[in-house]
Amino acid sequence: MATNNEAWGSRVGLILAMAGNAVGLGNFLRFPMQAVQNGGGAFIIPYLICFLLMGIPLLFVEWTSGRYGGQFGHHTTPFAFHKMNKRWLWKYIGVFGIFSNLSIAAYYCYIESWTLSYTMHSAIGTFHGLSQHGVSDFFTNYLDIRTSTTGIPYEAVVFFLLCLTLNIWILSKGLSGGVEKAAKIMMPLLILFGIFLAIRGITLKAGHEGALFDGLVGLNFLWTPHYDSLMNPKVWLAAAGQIFFTLSLGQGSVQCYASYVKKKDDIALNSMSAGWMNEFVEVVLGSAIIIPISIGYFGLDKVVELTQLGGLGLGFRVMPFLFGHWGPILSVLAGVSFFGLLFFAGITSSLAMGTPCMSFLMDEFSWRRGRAAVAFGVAVLVLGLPTVLFFQEGVFDEYDYWAGTVSLVVFAMLEIILFSWVFGLKKGWAELTSGADIKIPNVYKFILKFVTPLMLIAVFFGSAVRPVNDDWSKISFRGWKLHNESILGQMLHTSIGPNHKYFSDAFYSEKSGTVDSLFQLRNRNYVRVSDTENAEKTSAAFEYKAKNQLRVKLGDKINSGDVLYTGGVINKVFFIDISRFLLTLIFFLIGFTVFYAYRKRVREQRI
Amino acid sequence: MQTQALVFIRSAEVIITGLTLYFFSRVFFPGPNVGSDSYIDQ
Numbered sequence: 081m082a083t084n085n086e087a088w089g090s091r092v093g094l095i096l097a098m099a100g101n102a103v104g105l106g107n108f109l110r111f112p113m114q115a116v117q118n119g120g121g122a123f124i125i126p127y128l129i130c131f132l133l134m135g136i137p138l139l140f141v142e143w144t145s146g147r148y149g150g151q152f153g154h155h156t157t158p159f160a161f162h163k164m165n166k167r168w169l170w171k172y173i174g175v176f177g178i179f180s181n182l183s184i185a186a187y188y189c190y191i192e193s194w195t196l197s198y199t200m201h202s203a204i205g206t207f208h209g210l211s212q213h214g215v216s217d218f219f220t221n222y223l224d225i226r227t228s229t230t231g232i233p234y235e236a237v238v239f240f241l242l243c244l245t246l247n248i249w250i251l252s253k254g255l256s257g258g259v260e261k262a263a264k265i266m267m268p269l270l271i272l273f274g275i276f277l278a279i280r281g282i283t284l285k286a287g288h289e290g291a292l293f294d295g296l297v298g299l300n301f302l303w304t305p306h307y308d309s310l311m312n313p314k315v316w317l318a319a320a321g322q323i324f325f326t327l328s329l330g331q332g333s334v335q336c337y338a339s340y341v342k343k344k345d346d347i348a349l350n351s352m353s354a355g356w357m358n359e360f361v362e363v364v365l366g367s368a369i370i371i372p373i374s375i376g377y378f379g380l381d382k383v384v385e386l387t388q389l390g391g392l393g394l395g396f397r398v399m400p401f402l403f404g405h406w407g408p409i410l411s412v413l414a415g416v417s418f419f420g421l422l423f424f425a426g427i428t429s430s431l432a433m434g435t436p437c438m439s440f441l442m443d444e445f446s447w448r449r450g451r452a453a454v455a456f457g458v459a460v461l462v463l464g465l466p467t468v469l470f471f472q473e474g475v476f477d478e479y480d481y482w483a484g485t486v487s488l489v490v491f492a493m494l495e496i497i498l499f500s501w502v503f504g505l506k507k508g509w510a511e512l513t514s515g516a517d518i519k520i521p522n523v524y525k526f527i528l529k530f531v532t533p534l535m536l537i538a539v540f541f542g543s544a545v546r547p548v549n550d551d552w553s554k555i556s557f558r559g560w561k562l563h564n565e566s567i568l569g570q571m572l573h574t575s576i577g578p579n580h581k582y583f584s585d586a587f588y589s590e591k592s593g594t595v596d597s598l599f600q601l602r603n604r605n606y607v608r609v610s611d612t613e614n615a616e617k618t619s620a621a622f623e624y625k626a627k628n629q630l631r632v633k634l635g636d637k638i639n640s641g642d643v644l645y646t647g648g649v650i651n652k653v654f655f656i657d658i659s660r661f662l663l664t665l666i667f668f669l670i671g672f673t674v675f676y677a678y679r680k681r682v683r684e685q686r687i
Numbered sequence: 688m689q690t691q692a693l694v695f696i697r698s699a700e701v702i703i704t705g706l707t708l709y710f711f712s713r714v715f716f717p718g719p720n721v722g723s724d725s726y727i728d729q
Contacts, residue, residue, distance in 0.1 A: 091714060095714060121695065124695075124699070128699070299696060303699070304691060305691065305695050349714060350714070353710040353713075356703065356707040357710075359703050360703050363699060364700050364703055517713060518710075
């Protein structure tokens with residue numbers, strides 16, 4: 081019978097692995113985007129306050145509950161929580177700690193595979209000489225699995241499989257022989273690449289290498305504080321959300337890594353080292369790369385517009401083009417460094433997502449390491465393929481929203497209630513400070529008991545009922561219009577327009593305006609509707625298939641809800657609901673497995 | 688660069704980098720409580 085006798089090889093290895101878990105793609109792509117979209121310097125103050133009042137306390141909670149569970153041989157949250165409180169509910173709340181990791185890994189490994197592919201393309205000079213449109217089209221083609229950028233059929237799928245295989249291989253080598261070794265190699269390289277790019281970013285000079293502005297203009301924007309932002313709930317929600325993502329909190333991976341720490345070993349200093357290292361990478365390095373470089377070439381207004389593409393859009397559609405200005409050698413070096421560091425950031429995080437899933441199988445069903453690693457890989461492949469195949473239909477976004485955003489907040493809110501109020505702060509504090517190499521200020525007792533739980537409850541309810549345009553003055557007992565991205569808004573499909581049926585005989589325009597173009601792109605047919613009377617002149621292109629019959633012609637004026645074409649249509653809402661059903665099914669399946677494992681433990685008298 | 692932004696960025700950079708280095712120095716030069724060997728599960 082195999083038993084889970086994994087352990088960390090060294091303290092530095094543990095901290096680097098834990099920092100690698102936290103440092104992810106979000107440090108370089110999401111953080112700068114959030115900062116720009118929330119007013120630059122306006123974002124930084126709430127962000128730093130959230131780090132001190134929510135990030136650090138949650139790190140303490142997760143490291144402590146992880147090490148506590150590990151003492152009893154429980155390396156995952158369902159049974160660690162059960163040990164903290166015997167009520168049946170807590171072990172099922174612990175299911176989030178496996179569910180989130182598995183579901184996030186399903187789409188995260190896909191993004192990770194893009195970075196691997198882009199590192200290769202940067203090294204072989206694929207982007208050399210391409211226009212901005214060319215680089216952007218390259219990304220669109222890459223995501224469209226029917227086309228290939230290199231001649232490799234299904235290139236995106238091939239890289240996804242390659243990336244998964246690499247994850248499985250490292251995971252199968254074990255905690256100290258695989259995860260820790262990878263972190264010890266990759267984290268220093270990541271920081272080295274980051275420092276190189278940050279120096280390039282802040283030393284960018286207007287008039288040199290095609291730059292229009294100094295790189296410092298970007299930093300200036302990012303770091304000019306706006307104290308009035310402290311009164312804006314939207315900025316607080318964004319800042320709190322970023323703290324979750326960046327520290328990998330509410331996910332279950334921190335608890336799992338910490339469960340392999342011995343009872344007498346420190347967790348207070350270790351958690352601070354890993355947490356502050358993440359902040360160094362995010363705030364000092366992450367803010368000095370993408371924003372200064374892109375603002376240097378495009379100017380502030382254009383970059384604010386480009387951030388609507390999201391961090392991934394800016395990183396993959398724009399950065400390779402900007403590096404192209406630096407000459408043939410430096411552009412290759414910059415491209416390899418940028419996508420290389422993203423790959424290292426990504427894989428050290430996905431390894432942390434794999435470990436809880438594997439630990440669960442090893443703890444509860446005595447699976448061998450290799451077998452558990454393959455099982456994780458297969459599960460990620462099965463769950464991840466819908467995000468690859470139906471990326472354009474919004475499946476990826478659904479996974480990201482429910483598993484990668486909402487689940488984290490819900491889990492974190494419940495785990496701090498468990499720690500501070502159910503398990504008890506006195507017991508929790510004693511556990512946290514046992515073996516500690518630093519003294520934690522006593523004020524954190526108050527923060528853990530009151531401030532962090534209240535902040536998390538506020539973040540959850542704020543996200544659930546977020547009003548349209550983030551206008552909180554509209555909130556009243558008579559009701560208000562929900563933001564499309566609010567939790568309730570998402571549940572009620574407020575963003576879905578007239579095409580709200582799964583299957584339909586007609587497709588209705590989701591925009592009012594004039595039909596101004598019928599065009600083909602990558603063998604797909606599109607009809608474009610533009611709102612020319614609007615000052616912003618917005619337009620939307622709707623795809624139709626050869627079997628569909630167009631019911632409009634060029635120059636027609638149409639309203640939102642008018643028929644654009646007829647023939648069998650499967651609407652996006654179908655894919656959205658299927659994704660949600662799939663995620664719910666996974667949650668319940670894991671819950672059932674926990675129930676089965678619990679019964680098994682009771683039978684074997686191991687609980 | 689505006690003075691206010693410069694002061695802000697430098698302060699944040701110094702504090703974050705300083706604390707990161709401080710905590711790491713404590714890891715590399717620990718007190719009497721913990722030695723790194725205790726992590727090896729043998």
